[in-house]
Amino acid sequence: MKTTAFIRLLAGTMLAGTVPYVHAQSSVALYGIVDTSLRYLTNADAKNDSQLAMGVGPVTGSRWGLKGSEDLGGGLQTIFRLENGFNLWNGQLASTNTLFSRLAYVGLSSNRYGAVTVGRQNTPLFDQLGDVYDPLTVGNYDQDGWLPGALGYGLRSNNAIKYNGQFGGLNVEGMYSVGGVPGSLGASSMYGLTASYVVNGLSFDAGYQQNSDSANNKFRVVNVSAVYSLDSVKAYAGWLHAQDNTGIVDLYMGATGSPASTWTPKTKTNRIDDGFYVGTTWQVTSPLLLTAAGYYDHSRNALNSDGTTLGRGTRYSAALLAEYSLSKRTEVYGTVDYIRGTGAATADFPGRNNQTGIAVGLRNIF
Numbered sequence: 001m002k003t004t005a006f007i008r009l010l011a012g013t014m015l016a017g018t019v020p021y022v023h024a025q026s027s028v029a030l031y032g033i034v035d036t037s038l039r040y041l042t043n044a045d046a047k048n049d050s051q052l053a054m055g056v057g058p059v060t061g062s063r064w065g066l067k068g069s070e071d072l073g074g075g076l077q078t079i080f081r082l083e084n085g086f087n088l089w090n091g092q093l094a095s096t097n098t099l100f101s102r103l104a105y106v107g108l109s110s111n112r113y114g115a116v117t118v119g120r121q122n123t124p125l126f127d128q129l130g131d132v133y134d135p136l137t138v139g140n141y142d143q144d145g146w147l148p149g150a151l152g153y154g155l156r157s158n159n160a161i162k163y164n165g166q167f168g169g170l171n172v173e174g175m176y177s178v179g180g181v182p183g184s185l186g187a188s189s190m191y192g193l194t195a196s197y198v199v200n201g202l203s204f205d206a207g208y209q210q211n212s213d214s215a216n217n218k219f220r221v222v223n224v225s226a227v228y229s230l231d232s233v234k235a236y237a238g239w240l241h242a243q244d245n246t247g248i249v250d251l252y253m254g255a256t257g258s259p260a261s262t263w264t265p266k267t268k269t270n271r272i273d274d275g276f277y278v279g280t281t282w283q284v285t286s287p288l289l290l291t292a293a294g295y296y297d298h299s300r301n302a303l304n305s306d307g308t309t310l311g312r313g314t315r316y317s318a319a320l321l322a323e324y325s326l327s328k329r330t331e332v333y334g335t336v337d338y339i340r341g342t343g344a345a346t347a348d349f350p351g352r353n354n355q356t357g358i359a360v361g362l363r364n365i366f
Contacts, residue, residue, distance in 0.1 A: 025071040030366075032064035036088040037333075037361030039141075045257050048351040054089040056140045057361050058321060058335045062088040063102055075111035102156070114165025114172075121162050124173035124194040125223060126155040128205045132196070133225035135236045135279030135293040136319060142255035143339040143357050144319040146348075147275045147295040150252040151242045153219045154211045157190050169198045179212065187216045194223075203227040217245040217267045232283040236293070240275040249273065250303045250347075253315075257350035263307050271310075272300045287325040294318045302344035313345030334360045 035057035044051035056062075065083035072078060083103035085094030095101035100120065107117030122130070129148045130138045138155070139145030149155065157177040165172045172195050179188035194207035204226050211219040225238035242249065247265025254260025279293035296316040304311045317339035325331045340354040349355065 026069065028066060028068035030064070030066055033060050033062055033363065033365050034088055035060050035062050035361065035363040037335075037359040039357055039359035041143075042356045043349065043351040043354065045350050056087070057363060058139055058141055058144070058319075058333070058337075058359060059137050060363060061094060061140060062086050065100075065103065069109070077109045078106070079109045079115065079117070080106040105160075105162075107162075114163060117162050117164075119160065120156060120158050121160045121175065122156055123152070123154060123190070123209060124162075124175055124192045125152050125207050125209050125221065127164075127173060128194050128196060128207060128225065129223075129238075132203060133205055133227055133236060133238055134277070135234075135281055135291055136321070139293075139319065141337060141357060141359075143355050144293065144295065144317050144337045146253060146255075146315070146317070146339075147240065147277060147297055150249050151221055151240045151273055151275055151297075152209070153221070153242075153244070153246070153248055153252070154190055154209075160190075171196045171198075181214060184216060186212050188212060188214050201229045203229075211246070213246040213248075213267070215267065217247075219244045219246045219248065234281045236277070236279040236281075238277050240273070242271075242273045242275070244271045244273075245269065247271075253299075253302075253345070254348045255350060255355070258348050259305055259307065260303070260347045263303065266303060266307075269301050269303070269310060271302050273302075274298050287331075289323045289325075291321040291323075292319070293321075297345075299344060303347060304344050305347040307347075311344040313341060313343035313347075315339065315341035315345040315348065329366060330362070330364045332360070332362055334358075 036054060037057050038054050041051045063083055063085050065081060067081040070078040081103050082100045084100050085102045087094055103120060105117045105119030105121050107115055109115035134148055136144060138148045159180060160175050160177040162175040174193045175191060177190040181187035190211040192209035194205060196203060196205035207223045209221050221240055221242040223240045228235045245268050247267045249271055250260055251263050251265055275297040277295045282290045284290055299313045301310045302313045317337060319335060319337035321333065321335040323331050323333040337357045341348055346353045
């Protein structure tokens, strides 16, 4: 089926779903974000050439989705969500051969007891960092989104059973992803848990996540985060501690074109990372939002540039982002970021051990 015909079919289904039934209230909504940026980047290849390219926005990727619910009575609802990620600058799917790469789930939601959903979903760690505790909401550029992106191995998971409950100021999320490997319940599985609490403008979060590869090697991460809100200003701080024997963090830490980005994962190295971040957002005026963020990571047992020996590395980055709303749906933005690495972390760069990026872009939300 052609893509245009498929979208028309989904749109028709959406419109039909908005018609209220006599015995139950149901709704289906179409939503999305259309976002792209023009970005200048230094030391973009092994020759240390600069690059001007169009690509993803700094904090939101382009997407469209369908979400819906049906009231079953007694405070109980059936819910579903399908969310596609795509590249605005070339029209391609964000993930090859995967239509709903971002979200695809169905479940039951209770006003009193919370929600249980099954399918492809965000991990609890990703929910908390992306929605509340990371000032850049898990950034998209290699140069400023590497810490939660790499240490949050498996920010989304297939075959997942997830619980989300809100009890006053306390939010609890738990997820278990079925591995599906014959003879092993642990291989290719994951589980995670977060608990957050809000009181008097102060939000705390703590969580744990474990992922297993197909050979049952483990990746584990602990996170502790906090946000304090005072009028138009928010202050952020967090710590992530990760232990990896799957080899995937060495690969994910590498920026585009770097030696690390081309490696085959090397398992059982016991790589350990301690990552810290701080940041602030300031709603200067109703249309103008400013964000500043800094990220630092110290790694042990990380692969050196030769892809064989192990060593220690440090890397840090800083980003400034200004967003200006032209309307309730449309905004323009500009961002500047800088990153530098030493030791084993130099393998994460395509050329020199530092990069500076400058970008401007346009976002429309529907």
